[in-house]
Amino acid sequence: MCAIVGVYGDENASQIAYYALFAMQHRGQESSGISSADGKRIHLIKKRGLVTEVFKQDDLDLLSGSCAIGHNRYSTAGKDSVLDAQPVFAKYKLGAISIAHNGNLTNKYEVRDELIEKGAIFQTEMDTENIVHLIAKSAKSKLKARIKDMLSKIEGAYCLVIQSRSKMFVVRDRFGIRPLSLGKLKSGGYIVASETCAFDLVGAEFVRDVEPGEMLIFEENKEPKSVMIFEADYHPCAFEYIYFARPDSIIDGKTVYNMRLEMGKQLAKETPAKIDLVLPVPDSGVAAAKGYADGMGVPFEMGIVRNHYVGRTFIEPSQEIRDLKVKLKLSPIKDMIKGKRVAIVDDSLVRGTTSKQIVRMLKDAGAVEVHMRIASPEIKFPCRYGIDTATKTELISSYKTPEEIAEYIEADSLGFLSIDGLKASLGDDREYSLVSFDGKYFAGGNENSPGCSAY
Ligand code: AMP
Numbered sequence: 001m002c003a004i005v006g007v008y009g010d011e012n013a014s015q016i017a018y019y020a021l022f023a024m025q026h027r028g029q030e031s032s033g034i035s036s037a038d039g040k041r042i043h044l045i046k047k048r049g050l051v052t053e054v055f056k057q058d059d060l061d062l063l064s065g066s067c068a069i070g071h072n073r074y075s076t077a078g079k080d081s082v083l084d085a086q087p088v089f090a091k092y093k094l095g096a097i098s099i100a101h102n103g104n105l106t107n108k109y110e111v112r113d114e115l116i117e118k119g120a121i122f123q124t125e126m127d128t129e130n131i132v133h134l135i136a137k138s139a140k141s142k143l144k145a146r147i148k149d150m151l152s153k154i155e156g157a158y159c160l161v162i163q164s165r166s167k168m169f170v171v172r173d174r175f176g177i178r179p180l181s182l183g184k185l186k187s188g189g190y191i192v193a194s195e196t197c198a199f200d201l202v203g204a205e206f207v208r209d210v211e212p213g214e215m216l217i218f219e220e221n222k223e224p225k226s227v228m229i230f231e232a233d234y235h236p237c238a239f240e241y242i243y244f245a246r247p248d249s250i251i252d253g254k255t256v257y258n259m260r261l262e263m264g265k266q267l268a269k270e271t272p273a274k275i276d277l278v279l280p281v282p283d284s285g286v287a288a289a290k291g292y293a294d295g296m297g298v299p300f301e302m303g304i305v306r307n308h309y310v311g312r313t314f315i316e317p318s319q320e321i322r323d324l325k326v327k328l329k330l331s332p333i334k335d336m337i338k339g340k341r342v343a344i345v346d347d348s349l350v351r352g353t354t355s356k357q358i359v360r361m362l363k364d365a366g367a368v369e370v371h372m373r374i375a376s377p378e379i380k381f382p383c384r385y386g387i388d389t390a391t392k393t394e395l396i397s398s399y400k401t402p403e404e405i406a407e408y409i410e411a412d413s414l415g416f417l418s419i420d421g422l423k424a425s426l427g428d429d430r431e432y433s434l435v436s437f438d439g440k441y442f443a444g445g446n447e448n449s450p451g452c453s454a455y
Pocket of ligand 1: 353
């Protein structure tokens with residue numbers, strides 16, 4: 001999770017970064033930050049809260065310069081310190097740098113222990129601090145060479161935007177696990193962002209995705225320079241398509257909404273049900289439910305209304321609050337549901353909390369049968385590449401069969417999309433990262449690697 005943005009070569013860089021972060025608010029709601037560079041200095045503002053709460057016009061005025069980088073941080077249980085907000089700023093031998101990171105480093109503790117052994121001190125739990133130290137401690141004379149040095153020592157999933165007082169460096173890991181795209185601004189400047197929905201808001205034109213293993217270097221009065229640091233071994237994260245990304249974003253050439261429709265259609269082929277009506281869990285299940293209804297030839301209705309003023313259910317760490325929040329957030333249209341056999345479609349099932357509450361809600365509303373359909377496979381493994389699934393014990397599918405889960409959530413039936421069905425929906429032109437479903441850690445690390453601290 002988390003969103004990053006980098007703007008280069010535009011007088012209004014911090015304004016543009018602000019709007020881009022606003023468009024990518026869904027990727028992280030805990031804290032937000034922007035740092036700008038004016039050739040002489042780096043200015044930084046970061047706080048806890050939503051983008052609109054963190055920045056006021058006066059702040060953006062202070063963030064002067066034609067380069068700005070920004071970050072939205074995803075919330076994790078128990079770690080909500082403002083120290084964990086990004087970008088991370090530091091002064092070192094070559095001057096000053098600021099870094100924003102999306103992803104999760106799997107060798108965080110090995111690197112950190114080695115650095116501490118040599119006298120480094122850390123202020124936070126974030127793996128992004130490792131990156132700062134590795135750059136600062138490198139013996140190379142130029143920043144570009146120091147970044148390369150640092151990249152040779154880190155493992156896992158990362159998209160990085162690194163700002164000096166006059167340049168900007170952008171890197172995507174060689175597996176391309178998290179998304180990152182390049183756009184051109186009307187002013188002639190450039191923008192990189194985790195999702196293309198940011199480009200739409202600021203009127204930028206999509207240029208291309210940043211290649212896995214690529215570094216882009218932005219310098220004054222020059223076109224961006226591309227350097228391949230690693231050979232690409234492309235494994236984009238399937239969960240971006242399933243849940244994380246906004247449906248209007250285009251990730252690596254594929255519109256997220258269309259992928260979700262396909263998953264729903266495939267789900268209809270694999271787990272049909274005798275039903276009168278298909279309902280989505282709003283908003284996460286909408287596109288997949290439409291696909292399921294199309295595939296089944298059954299009416300699709302927005303039969304559950306969502307209160308948009310409640311945050312995502314995962315934001316609150318404790319179980320009691322999560323339970324209450326589902327009720328606060330969702331409410332059924334009773335007339336539509338009474339006496340019907342309904343299928344209710346969500347994008348994923350993690351702990352089973354949402355499904356259990358919704359099945360009960362639909363039965364209370366008078367549904368005669370409730371068939372739960374999940375447009376992704378069973379989540380059996382914690383993912384250490386940037387998805388917030390902390391331990392195996394939290395993942396209901398790691399210890400219960402679909403039949404047992406159906407019983408637990410009190411549904412008349414429960415169906416998941418198969419792993420092959422997911423692959424078929426996404427297309428066989430590339431091999432996706434499916435760690436949550438198959439437990440395969442191809443980019444280093446394993447399920448015992450450190451969890452996400454920065455996302
Ligand atoms: P649960 O209620 O624990 O089974 O979680 C499933 C719900 O959480 C679904 O509605 C998903 O849309 C949503 N979800 C899945 N993965 C995540 C995540 N990493 N962060 C926040 N919400 C998620």
